[in-house]
Amino acid sequence: AQTVTQSQPEMSVQEAETVTLSCTYDTSESNYYLFWYKQPPSRQMILVIRQEAYKQQNATENRFSVNFQKAAKSFSLKISDSQLGDTAMYFCASRNYGGSQGNLIFGKGTKLSVKP
Amino acid sequence: EAGVTQFPSHSVIEKGQTVTLRCDPISGHDNLYWYRRVMGKEIKFLLHFVKESKQDESGMPNNRFLAERTGGTYSTLKVQPAELEDSGVYFCASSHSGQFTYEQYFGPGTRLTVT
Numbered sequence: 516a517q518t519v520t521q522s523q524p525e526m527s528v529q530e531a532e533t534v535t536l537s538c539t540y541d542t543s544e545s546n547y548y549l550f551w552y553k554q555p556p557s558r559q560m561i562l563v564i565r566q567e568a569y570k571q572q573n574a575t576e577n578r579f580s581v582n583f584q585k586a587a588k589s590f591s592l593k594i595s596d597s598q599l600g601d602t603a604m605y606f607c608a609s610r611n612y613g614g615s616q617g618n619l620i621f622g623k624g625t626k627l628s629v630k631p
Numbered sequence: 632e633a634g635v636t637q638f639p640s641h642s643v644i645e646k647g648q649t650v651t652l653r654c655d656p657i658s659g660h661d662n663l664y665w666y667r668r669v670m671g672k673e674i675k676f677l678l679h680f681v682k683e684s685k686q687d688e689s690g691m692p693n694n695r696f697l698a699e700r701t702g703g704t705y706s707t708l709k710v711q712p713a714e715l716e717d718s719g720v721y722f723c724a725s726s727h728s729g730q731f732t733y734e735q736y737f738g739p740g741t742r743l744t745v746t
Contacts, residue, residue: 519673552737559634560722560737606674617726618664618676618687619735 517542521607521622528597529630535582536592536625538607546612549583549590550619555603563605566590568612597629633657635738637723643744649711652741656705656725662686663706664726664735665698669719677721680706681728713745
């Protein structure tokens with residue numbers, strides 16, 4: 516069975532600094548997607564960034580980037596120039612590439628606090 | 632474009648009662664998913680609809696949970712009778728079919744408390 520592990524229940528960072536959230540996963544599939552979702556307090560969960568496993572290049576979305584290490588099954592999220600609005604729960608998730616297995620497998624989440 | 636909406640936002644019921652949660656997906660999204668997060672644990676998949684058909688219901692915990700999606704639009708998730716362990720946040724998500732199925736759009740969730 517697929518599993519996703521986030522080993523940092525809570526983290527904090529000073530505004531404008533950089534923080535890295537860790538995620539490891541386990542899957543027997545060769546093709547899959549990896550995601551980071553963000554859920555701000557009392558708001559909806561939104562997609563931050565995704566990575567296709569067949570792509571070697573790490574995904575980047577503005578201040579958000581990932582370090583995808585396929586062999587190590589590691590998928591960390593780096594947030595540069597942290598802003599107060601980045602305060603949220605961050606969930607790492609995986610999903611098989613195709614077929615009927617459309618559901619996401621989530622980690623427990625990391626609560627990130629950005630301090631002024 | 633309206634996002635995924637869920638109703639109610641909160642529900643407090645007593646053990647043994649029935650509760651029905653509703654999810655309205657983004658218009659035109661054929662895929663609809665239900666997930667649940669129990670306090671301090673992972674968000675767990677419950678089931679997946681493609682239009683009105685159940686594509687995968689492997690995550691449904693037991694037969695006290697009944698999900699429907701009549702006409703392939705909104706979906707309901709009924710819990711009957713509710714037990715204490717059913718407490719948690721129930722999320723609904725929807726996505727396109729075809730090329731863009733990787734992105735699931737989530738609703739705000741329904742917080743269910745069973746006392």
